[in-house]
Structures are given as C-alpha cells and as structure tokens.
Amino acid sequence: xxxxxxxxxxxxLTWVSVLVLVAxxxxxxxxxxxxDDDAAPVAQSEPLPEGSxxxxxxxxxxxxxxxxxxxxxxFILAAAGREDLKKAWKLAHPDxxxxxGCTYKEWLTGDIPVVFYPTDGLEGASFAVDESTKKRVVMQxxxxxxxxxxxxxxxxxxxxxxxxxxxQQRWLVDYWAPISATPIxxxx
Numbered sequence: 001x002x003x004x005x006x007x008x009x010x011x012x013l014t015w016v017s018v019l020v021l022v023a024x025x026x027x028x029x030x031x032x033x034x035x036d037d038d039a040a041p042v043a044q045s046e047p048l049p050e051g052s053x054x055x056x057x058x059x060x061x062x063x064x065x066x067x068x069x070x071x072x073x074x075f076i077l078a079a080a081g082r083e084d085l086k087k088a089w090k091l092a093h094p095d096x097x098x099x100x101g102c103t104y105k106e107w108l109t110g111d112i113p114v115v116f117y118p119t120d121g122l123e124g125a126s127f128a129v130d131e132s133t134k135k136r137v138v139m140q141x142x143x144x145x146x147x148x149x150x151x152x153x154x155x156x157x158x159x160x161x162x163x164x165x166x167x168q169q170r171w172l173v174d175y176w177a178p179i180s181a182t183p184i185x186x187x188x
Contacts, residue, residue, distance in 0.1 A: 061132040068137045068160050069127065071171040075158070076141065080176065081119030082110050093161050093174035114176045117154055121146040135162045137171070140179060155179040 071091055079088035085108050089097075092107075100113045123146040131138040137160045144153045159175030 061129065062134055064127075064129055064132050064137050064139070065171070067169075068162075068171040071160060071173065072127070072137075072139065072141065072158050073125065075173045075176070076117075076125065076143070077119050079112065079114040079173070080117045080143075080156075081122075082116060083119060085110060085112075088112070088114070091173055093163070093172035095161070095174045096172075096176075115156070115178050117143055117156070118145070118149075118151055119143075121149055123147075130157070136160070138175070 075088060075091045078084040078091060089104055089107050092100075096113065097107075100107065102112065123144045125144070126142045128140045128142075129137070130140060139158050139160075140155055141158055142153060142155045145151050155178070157175060157177050157179055158173060160171045161174050162169050162171055164170055
C-alpha cells in the first residue's frame with residue numbers, strides 16, 4: 001500500500017488554518033480573561049451648547065522667585081558667556097553635570113553643554129516664563145547685544161530646579177538651549 005503525500009497547497013492551507021485557529025484562541029482568551037464584566041459603563045457627557053467652547057482651566061503658575069531669576073542671570077554670564085566657569089559649575093544642577101559627562105577640570109576648559117553666547121557688551125536680557133512651580137522654572141530669555149556687536153540677538157530656553165529646603169534652598173540650572181526658529185522665506 002502506498003502513502004499519498006499531500007500537495008504543497010494542501011500543506012500551506014493546513015498551516016494557515018492552524019495559524020488562524022491559534023490567533024482566534026488568543027483573541028478569545030484576551031477578551032475573556034482581560035475583560036472586566038463588572039466594569040462601570042463610561043458615562044456619556046452632554047454635548048456642549050451650540051456656539052460654546054470648552055477651555056480647560058490652566059493651572060495657575062507660581063511666581064518666579066527672585067533667587068531663580070538671579071541664578072539664571074548669573075549662569076548666563078558665567079556659563080554661556082564663559083566669563084566664570086568655576087561659578088558656572090556651582091550654578092549647574094547635578095543633572096546638567098551628569099549629562100555633560102565631564103569632570104570639573106574638563107568643565108573648566110569651556111567645552112561644556114552650554115551653547116556659547118558672547119555676553120561682553122550685552123545690552124540686555126528679557127525673560128518670559130514658560131513654567132513655574134515651587135521646585136521648577138522654565139523661562140525663555142532673549143539676549144540682546146549692544147550696538148555694533150558682531151552677533152545677532154538670540155533667544156534661549158533656561159531651566160532651573162530648586163535644591164534644598166527652606167533657607168538652604170538654591171536654584172540651579174539644569175537646561176540651556178537656543179530656541180531655534182526656521183525663517184519662512186518671503187514670496188515676491
């Protein structure tokens with residue numbers, strides 16, 4: 001008696017059928033085991049009246065402490081301007097030092113994760129608050145060079161974190177990066 005060997009198409013159809021069966025069993029088990037029949041139904045909310053809009057109330061930001069603003073200004077001069085790298089190290093948060101991956105000695109070379117901006121002859125700086133909590137401040141700072149400077153005004157993000165408690169609390173910079181804006185070409 002000779003055995004009949006199934007054709008390739010019959011074997012392929014068998015494998016596809018087995019895979020579909022396994023997928024079905026997994027889907028069934030997932031729905032049955034993962035489903036929670038006792039779960040409360042999701043409440044349907046009433047539609048908003050025509051013409052009205054929903055605007056969630058934004059959390060009220062904390063006022064930026066004067067110590068945070070002062071630390072930001074000192075850091076800009078010391079680190080971004082490379083005026084006092086020893087002071088910049090003291091004003092840098094441990095997160096920034098960790099991200100730098102550099103030692104104190106390497107930091108003093110000026111090869112640091114702080115974008116350079118010449119502060120000699122800086123005419124001014126203005127701050128706009130993006131985020132402000134009791135332990136975290138993020139601001140945008142616009143640096144404006146004096147007349148005749150070879151550099152353009154530039155905007156940066158600066159982030160500060162509070163370390164310590166009470167009278168021992170200090171603000172340290174954990175983030176400094178330029179705000180990049182892609183110029184849009186004018187037509188005509």
